[in-house]
Amino acid sequence: MKNITYKIVQWSTPEELYSECLEWASQLKFIKDEQRFLDNLIKEYTVSLISEDAYNDSLKLVGELNTEEKELSKLFKRVKDHTNSIEVLLDATADERKGAAYREIHYYLKVDVFTYAKKYRETKTALFKKIKKLMKNEKRCHLLK
Secondary structure (H helix, E strand, O other): HHHHHHHHHHOOOOHHHHHHHHHHHHHHHHHHHHHHHHHHHHHOHHHOOOOOOOOHHHHHHHHHHHHHHHHHHHHHHHHHHHHHHHOHHHOOOOOOOHHHHHHHHHHHHHHHHHHHHHHHHHHHHHHHHHHHHHHHHHHHHHHHO
16 A cells, blocks of 8 residues: 555645645644634533543543644644645756655655544544543433432
8 A cells, every 4th residue: 555655646746745735734724623622622521521430531532632732733834844845846956856855755744644633533532432421421410310
């Protein structure tokens, strides 16, 4: 799979690579907005999340989310810098090695963005399941009163 994806990046035009960079930036911006929503959700359910039976799982999930928020900032900066340096491919006088290096960086950045998005979705899903379970338990408690 690596060879096929790598060759696709090598054969892509600068316009296609630029478009892909913009797509990554958009995806990462959306994830940042989602993270703000999740942070607010965590604040709203803090008491339930730190209860004895949910504490360890919640601590792990919130820790993962915090780590991913920090990682997102770094990844977004890398994507932005990479997008801004596409001129290497457009400059006719540029060294062919610089173009090849740009494409190689593009490939590895593509892998990093895909890996990050997948890991983030897994954390988000686990957090939603946890909060959904807590909401059901709270609803039961309110109905019993």
